[in-house]
Amino acid sequence: xxxxxxxxxxxxxxxxxxxxxxxxxxxxxxxxxxxxxxxxxxxxxxxxxxxxxxxxxxxxxxxxxxxxxxxxxxxxxxxxxxxxxxxxxxxxxxxxxxxxxxxxxxxxxxxxxxxxxxxxxxxxxxxxxxxxxxxxxxxxxxxxxxxxxxxxxxxxxxxxxxxxxxxxxxxxxxxxxxxxxxxxxxxxxxxxxxxxxxxxxxxxxxxxxxxxxxxxxxxxxxxxxxxxxxxxxxxxxxxxxxxx
Amino acid sequence: xxxxxxxxxxxxxxxxxxxxxxxxxxxxxxxxxxxxxxxxxxxxxxxxxxxxxxxxxxxxxxxxxxxxxxxxxxxxxxxxxxxxxxxxxxxxxxxxxxxxxxxxxxxxxxxxxxxxxxxxxxxxxxxxxxxxxxxxxxxxxxxxxxxxxxxxxxxxxxxxxxxxxxxxxxxxxxxxxxxxxxxxxxxxxxxxxxxxxxxxxxxxxxxxxxxxxxxxxxxxxxxxxxxxxxxxxxxxx
Numbered sequence: 403x404x405x406x407x408x409x410x411x412x413x414x415x416x417x418x419x420x421x422x423x424x425x426x427x428x429x430x431x432x433x434x435x436x437x438x439x440x441x442x443x444x445x446x447x448x449x450x451x452x453x454x455x456x457x458x459x460x461x462x463x464x465x466x467x468x469x470x471x472x473x474x475x476x477x478x479x480x481x482x483x484x485x486x487x488x489x490x491x492x493x494x495x496x497x498x499x500x501x502x503x504x505x506x507x508x509x510x511x512x513x514x515x516x517x518x519x520x521x522x523x524x525x526x527x528x529x530x531x532x533x534x535x536x537x538x539x540x541x542x543x544x545x546x547x548x549x550x551x552x553x554x555x556x557x558x559x560x561x562x563x564x565x566x567x568x569x570x571x572x573x574x575x576x577x578x579x580x581x582x583x584x585x586x587x588x589x590x591x592x593x594x595x596x597x598x599x600x601x602x603x604x605x606x607x608x609x610x611x612x613x614x615x616x617x618x619x620x621x622x623x624x625x626x627x628x629x630x631x632x633x634x635x636x637x638x639x640x641x642x643x644x645x646x
Numbered sequence: 647x648x649x650x651x652x653x654x655x656x657x658x659x660x661x662x663x664x665x666x667x668x669x670x671x672x673x674x675x676x677x678x679x680x681x682x683x684x685x686x687x688x689x690x691x692x693x694x695x696x697x698x699x700x701x702x703x704x705x706x707x708x709x710x711x712x713x714x715x716x717x718x719x720x721x722x723x724x725x726x727x728x729x730x731x732x733x734x735x736x737x738x739x740x741x742x743x744x745x746x747x748x749x750x751x752x753x754x755x756x757x758x759x760x761x762x763x764x765x766x767x768x769x770x771x772x773x774x775x776x777x778x779x780x781x782x783x784x785x786x787x788x789x790x791x792x793x794x795x796x797x798x799x800x801x802x803x804x805x806x807x808x809x810x811x812x813x814x815x816x817x818x819x820x821x822x823x824x825x826x827x828x829x830x831x832x833x834x835x836x837x838x839x840x841x842x843x844x845x846x847x848x849x850x851x852x853x854x855x856x857x858x859x860x861x862x863x864x865x866x867x868x869x870x871x872x873x874x875x876x877x878x879x880x881x882x883x
Contacts, residue, residue, distance in 0.1 A: 410746040421734040484729025491694045492747045493719040646698060
């Protein structure tokens with residue numbers, strides 16, 4: 403029955419995105435940032451060979467700013483409209499609700515990623531890109547986006563209002579995805595090889611870079627799955643705590 | 647039979663419910679009275695399993711609520727004082743969502759929906775988004791959503807708040823009828839409502855149950871037979 407509850411919550415939140423037009427706003431911001439940054443901030447025209455690698459490399463930073471737009475109302479609206487009391491006085495558990503909500507955002511982000519196919523076609527005018535490489539990287543970007551969705555949803559679970567949820571989720575996602583703390587440690591403490599290696603192992607940007615550079619390893623995939631699972635558990639625990 | 651034994655609840659480090667004991671039986675409309683901050687909503691939330699009591703136990707037909715939570719949810723419905731609706735959903739979508747989370751079978755949903763739309767006069771707004779409804783309609787939609795599973799225990803926090811006199815009368819007669827084979831617990835500030843619909847009154851003050859009686863007995867506490875004066879005497883106002 404828990405799976406059925408999860409699907410019910412997923413369906414409700416997925417429908418909400420299209421009813422409230424939030425998804426179109428997020429998609430617009432996403433496409434503008436993706437195309438704008440790819441063409442004007444990544445030396446796209448200076449490279450002698452156009453390639454789509456830069457597009458994927460920019461994704462953690464762009465998604466870190468766009469995903470909070472989608473997750474900010476995830477729990478805030480439940481608090482605002484007092485629907486949490488309705489939801490949790492039904493035979494449904496917090497984990498099912500949290501996972502259902504997360505899956506709804508993740509699928510919306512997946513649709514958003516698909517909307518960027520136009521950019522790929524545009525790049526294809528200048529160069530020939532390996533279709534299978536692009537598809538694999540879209541899949542890996544979707545996985546990485548899942549971990550940002552979970553982190554952003556967890557941050558939203560701690561907040562009672564949508565603006566607070568947006569700000570905290572953006573801060574958390576940006577800190578996680580684009581700061582590259584592995585390279586910071588390398589600059590501050592260049593001699594601490596062990597520490598550098600250790601921090602690089604936890605570096606979001608580096609893990610994603612390795613994946614899209616073709617070094618797909620189980621540990622990198624596990625890294626994103628672990629972030630996702632931990633954030634989901636934290637989000638569910640936050641809702642449970644607030645409820646009691 | 648719903649039995650509460652020594653219920654204790656802390657919120658934000660403050661004790662809200664201080665050892666409440668009572669028993670609610672089928673066929674009764676019980677009015678929960680008390681000044682603001684007496685703990686009425688907290689008690690209702692504990693009975694609805696939204697909060698877990700920090701002490702004591704609640705049993706339904708001898709079964710403990712904490713261990714039989716999911717089974718209990720099937721016989722319970724709770725309507726909060728405010729909100730409870732998803733504004734972007736239409737009334738039908740809301741009812742459908744409620745039926746799904748209550749695990750109702752499709753036929754059961756259709757039958758109950760038709761009955762509730764007619765009884766609560768919601769047929770004209772079935773396709774309307776919840777955000778466009780008036781306060782009275784919103785209250786009735788939340789109530790209809792709660793009643794979809796025909797619960798044996800109905801807990802309503804300030805159910806007539808914001809309703810016009812005609813809607814109040816309609817709701818009262820509906821609850822009277824509904825309470826024949828169910829427990830209906832309502833929290834209210836309106837004494838007229840207590841006199842008109844309650845079979846039993848529980849008065850709370852500072853997280854304690856200070857009176858458990860009938861409206862008729864409550865009135866007799868003061869010489870002028872006035873329920874409001876009796877209530878004020880009990881709570882020391």
